[in-house]
Amino acid sequence: MSFDAESATPFFPQSYQASRERLLANARAWSRHLPVLIDSRSVPARGPSGETLAQDWVQIGPRRGGRKARRMLILASGTHGLEGFCGAGIQHAMMEHWMRHGAPARPGNASGVNPWPWGLPPASDWPDDFALVILHAVNPYGFAWLRRVNESNVDLNRNSLTRFDTSLVHPDYEALYDLINPTDLDPAREEQRWQAIAQFVAERGERALQQAVSEGQYKYPAGMQFGGQKLEASIVNLHSLVREHLAGVEQAFWIDYHTGLGEMGACELITGIPKASPAFARGYQVWGDAIKSTDSGDSLSAKLHGLMEQGVYACVAPDARFFMVAAEYGTHPVMRVLKAMRMDNWLHHHADSQHPMWPAIKAEVLEAFRPNQPQWRLKVLQGAQSHLGAVFRDLGMAVPG
Numbered sequence: 001m002s003f004d005a006e007s008a009t010p011f012f013p014q015s016y017q018a019s020r021e022r023l024l025a026n027a028r029a030w031s032r033h034l035p036v037l038i039d040s041r042s043v044p045a046r047g048p049s050g051e052t053l054a055q056d057w058v059q060i061g062p063r064r065g066g067r068k069a070r071r072m073l074i075l076a077s078g079t080h081g082l083e084g085f086c087g088a089g090i091q092h093a094m095m096e097h098w099m100r101h102g103a104p105a106r107p108g109n110a111s112g113v114n115p116w117p118w119g120l121p122p123a124s125d126w127p128d129d130f131a132l133v134i135l136h137a138v139n140p141y142g143f144a145w146l147r148r149v150n151e152s153n154v155d156l157n158r159n160s161l162t163r164f165d166t167s168l169v170h171p172d173y174e175a176l177y178d179l180i181n182p183t184d185l186d187p188a189r190e191e192q193r194w195q196a197i198a199q200f201v202a203e204r205g206e207r208a209l210q211q212a213v214s215e216g217q218y219k220y221p222a223g224m225q226f227g228g229q230k231l232e233a234s235i236v237n238l239h240s241l242v243r244e245h246l247a248g249v250e251q252a253f254w255i256d257y258h259t260g261l262g263e264m265g266a267c268e269l270i271t272g273i274p275k276a277s278p279a280f281a282r283g284y285q286v287w288g289d290a291i292k293s294t295d296s297g298d299s300l301s302a303k304l305h306g307l308m309e310q311g312v313y314a315c316v317a318p319d320a321r322f323f324m325v326a327a328e329y330g331t332h333p334v335m336r337v338l339k340a341m342r343m344d345n346w347l348h349h350h351a352d353s354q355h356p357m358w359p360a361i362k363a364e365v366l367e368a369f370r371p372n373q374p375q376w377r378l379k380v381l382q383g384a385q386s387h388l389g390a391v392f393r394d395l396g397m398a399v400p401g
Contacts, residue, residue: 003093005374008381011096012089012370016078016137016144017051019088023136026095027058033123034060039245041237045141045151053140055234057241061131063123069131071395072252073388076135079157079256079308081142081149085370086329087257089377090384091134098123120392127397133245138256138308139234146362147344148369150232158216158227158304159235160311166229168305169219172212176200180213180342181223183350185357206334207302213338216305222349224341227306235311242315246322253286253391254312254324259369260337261300262330265379268292269387270299270326272307279313283323286394287387291325300328327387329380331371340368 013019027036039057047053062069075094077087098120120132137143141151149155173180179193201209216227231239246252262268269287273280274295283291292299309324316322331337344365347358366372 003378003381005378008089008093008378009374011093011381012085012377013092016053016084016140017047017049019084019092019143020054020056020136020140022092023056023058023088023095023134026092027060027134030060030095030098034063034126036060037245039241041241043140043151043233043237047140047144051144053137053144055138055140055237055241056134056136057245058134058136059131059245060134061126062129063126064128067128068248070129070248070250071127072131072133072246072249073391073395074133074135074252074254076138076254076256078137078139078143080155080258080260080369081139082146082366083148083257083259083369084137084139084143085366086259086380088136089380090257091136093381094120094384094388095134120388121397127395130395130397135241138238141234146366147348148341149226150234152228152232153221153226153345153348154228154232155216155225156232156234157308158225158306159232160308161227161231161306164218164227164229166218168227169217170212170215172200172204172208173215173217173223173225174219176209176212177220177223181220182342182346185343185346209338210334211302214302214304218305222345224345235308238308239311239315242312246316246320249317249320249322251321251395252316252323253394254309254322255387255391256308256324256326258326258328259331261328261334264330264332264371264373265376265383266330267380267383267387268300268328268330270294270301270328271324272304272309279323282321283325286323286390287325290387300330301326327384329383331376332368337368340365 027038030036037059040054042052042054045053075091077091078084139150139156142148179197182193214225216225217223218227218229269291272294275293294301294303312324343361347361
């Protein structure tokens with residue numbers, strides 16, 4: 001069985017709340033076949049309808065209850081809030097496809113083996129020491145409110161530092177601050193600002209602008225790409241989840257789903273780990289040259305401060321065979337994505353939900369990170385099938401034949 005554009009679309013949620021409800025319903029369905037653990041960590045903020053916002057760790061397995069997992073796959077969504085529409089689509093597709101095509105043997109189905117596109121065998125054939133984790137909405141506030149950042153305007157993928165320096169900001173960001181963080185949207189002044197940004201790009205290149213804006217800054221709480229000045233509650237929760245549930249794990253892969261960089265629907269696997277490190281070698285063994293490192297400059301992403309993976313690695317046993325990667329799906333050209341982020345940042349600091357531009361700005365930022373195109377959704381699931389199949393082969397779990 002494989003996807004087409006029509007069959008891929010229903011897996012992608014319409015809202016954070018609908019996605020969370022679907023996740024928990026899927027977890028209940030899985031629990032009829034395997035042990036399921038749900039560990040939900042809420043954040044202080046509330047959603048648009050007053051709903052609870054939480055990071056949900058849904059662990060399926062090990063097959064024999066009461067045992068600690070030694071092999072694990074973690075699929076994470078929503079580190080950058082509304083990018084969770086992509087990651088959750090993959091999570092729902094995987095969980096629901098398994099229920100349809102990988103359930104254990106029943107009367108009339110002699111073997112129960114029904115190979116499916118992800119490369120994961122039926123539950124009856126899972127190793128006793130394996131667990132699958134669906135980590136839904138690392139940044140539930142951003143997912144619910146259609147932002148990349150959390151309730152404190154913090155980018156959680158810039159927040160994993162052991163020491164925060166409130167003077168840390170790229171010098172070009174400082175020079176461009178008023179252009180990328182405007183206090184008004186007056187058309188005449190906006191035209192002048194964009195002319196100045198275009199001049200910077202003409203002289204220094206688009207990559208220099210990307211580096212300056214996206215690497216993370218810790219000086220301006222109301223500015224774009226703010227990394228925070230302390231560990232955010234969501235990161236503290238995340239570290240606690242990792243320490244508790246990855247204790248004793250010997251082999252694990254963590255895939256964190258992102259959108260916004262690259263060609264429409266294309267997927268790049270990104271790590272901040274240097275290529276010479278043992279951890280990089282583990283990822284290379286599975287995915288080969290598909291792995292790109294921001295440290296060596298061969299990735300679409302700029303080199304970034306405070307990556308979430310740094311904090312996660314610090315919480316995992318040093319002798320574990322662990323690798324964490326960001327699966328980045330392309331959407332629209334970089335400048336369109338930047339403009340959408342810029343407008344959204346302006347909206348949340350200089351307007352409110354009653355502002356007449358709110359609907360248009362929210363629609364554009366959603367389009368920038370979750371294109372409303374069936375073919376994009378199809379490419380997302382096809383890319384996920386490919387890189388997940390490689391993981392299951394490495395874990396010794398590929399469906400035979």
